[in-house]
Amino acid sequence: MANQKKNKKIPPKRGTEQLKEFFIKKNYKIFYSDCIEGMKDKIPNNSIDLIIADPPYGIKGENLDTHYNRNEKNVLPGYREVLLKDYQLFSESWIGQCARVLRPGGTIFIISGFTNLHLVLNALHSSELKEVNHLIAKFKFGVFTKKKFVSSHYHVLFWCKPPERKRIFNTHCRYKGEWDYYRDLQDIENIDIRKHNPGKLKNKNQLNQEFIEKLILYTSNKGDILLDPFMGGLTTAKAALELGRCVLGFEINSNCKKLEKDLEKTKKKKTEPAKEPDPILLKKRIKMREQYKKTRNKYK
Numbered sequence: 001m002a003n004q005k006k007n008k009k010i011p012p013k014r015g016t017e018q019l020k021e022f023f024i025k026k027n028y029k030i031f032y033s034d035c036i037e038g039m040k041d042k043i044p045n046n047s048i049d050l051i052i053a054d055p056p057y058g059i060k061g062e063n064l065d066t067h068y069n070r071n072e073k074n075v076l077p078g079y080r081e082v083l084l085k086d087y088q089l090f091s092e093s094w095i096g097q098c099a100r101v102l103r104p105g106g107t108i109f110i111i112s113g114f115t116n117l118h119l120v121l122n123a124l125h126s127s128e129l130k131e132v133n134h135l136i137a138k139f140k141f142g143v144f145t146k147k148k149f150v151s152s153h154y155h156v157l158f159w160c161k162p163p164e165r166k167r168i169f170n171t172h173c174r175y176k177g178e179w180d181y182y183r184d185l186q187d188i189e190n191i192d193i194r195k196h197n198p199g200k201l202k203n204k205n206q207l208n209q210e211f212i213e214k215l216i217l218y219t220s221n222k223g224d225i226l227l228d229p230f231m232g233g234l235t236t237a238k239a240a241l242e243l244g245r246c247v248l249g250f251e252i253n254s255n256c257k258k259l260e261k262d263l264e265k266t267k268k269k270k271t272e273p274a275k276e277p278d279p280i281l282l283k284k285r286i287k288m289r290e291q292y293k294k295t296r297n298k299y300k
């Protein structure tokens with residue numbers, strides 16, 4: 001009986017059906033081309049379950065290395081920035097395409113710095129997408145400043161395509177205990193959002209895989225299709241494949257193709273079961289709660 005259950009084929013979802021040609025040999029496909037034209041040309045309407053997008057920020061990102069203390073020999077050349085004067089139109093164009101290709105109820109995360117956040121928000125508000133949450137994620141390096149505070153956070157915009165009721169949110173995917181899961185859901189994210197990977201070949205501006213995995217676990221299921229329009233160092237692809245999702249991506253810098261070798265070796269990892277609360281801490285919490293109740297009753 002158990003075996004019967006195991007062998008039962010999960011029927012392909014509509015999105016998978018439409019995009020079947022990309023996933024014949026592998027669970028991923030990356031196009032080294034412009035994502036706006038690429039999405040128009042290759043991705044059907046309503047076919048993607050989850051989008052994670054980390055666009056260039058319109059802040060001369062190609063010169064970012066002047067702020068980093070690292071060996072630039074390991075950084076791939078060819079990072080493509082967008083001029084500030086073009087940033088509004090650029091944001092409207094790629095966000096418009098994302099809105100079209102997302103399935104109803106699909107989720108999109110956009111990572112943005114502060115400087116041009118207003119332009120990204122303008123583009124989102126002029127699309128059919130709806131806001132779910134606005135997260136703040138920290139990073140532990142920053143541009144040195146003398147007369148102002150040091151910038152050390154990104155904005156992570158969590159939006160979805162209506163209707164909301166079709167949106168996936170796996171509330172207990174990482175923690176079971178009520179306090180632990182509550183802390184994991186708080187909108188100030190403590191996982192460092194950027195990763196430097198010393199000694200490894202990398203994109204100029206790479207995300208932390210652990211952070212991406214968290215977003216994927218909460219907002220998608222195994223077999224779902226993830227799209228990343230700005231792949232860079234292929235971090236989202238690696239995270240998605242390890243978690244048993246399929247992934248499509250675009251990256252205009254063809255030098256990033258060198259990183260695909262690593263992707264070919266990616267294996268599905270055993271997904272960690274949600275963490276149970278620590279029994280000692282749980283006992284303490286229950287005791288504390290009882291104490292609160294007594295105090296409250298005293299003042300009633």
Ligand SMILES: C[S@@+](CC[C@H](N)C(=O)[O-])C[C@H]1O[C@@H](n2cnc3c(N)ncnc32)[C@H](O)[C@@H]1O
Nearest residue numbers: 034035054080203206207230232233235251252
């Ligand atoms: C902030 S980085 C993304 C980093 C990536 N999340 C990672 O973990 O490595 C933005 C990337 O978008 C690429 N890019 C810029 N314009 C693009 C476009 N029109 N289409 C596709 N990729 C583009 C840049 O070359 C750069 O690698």
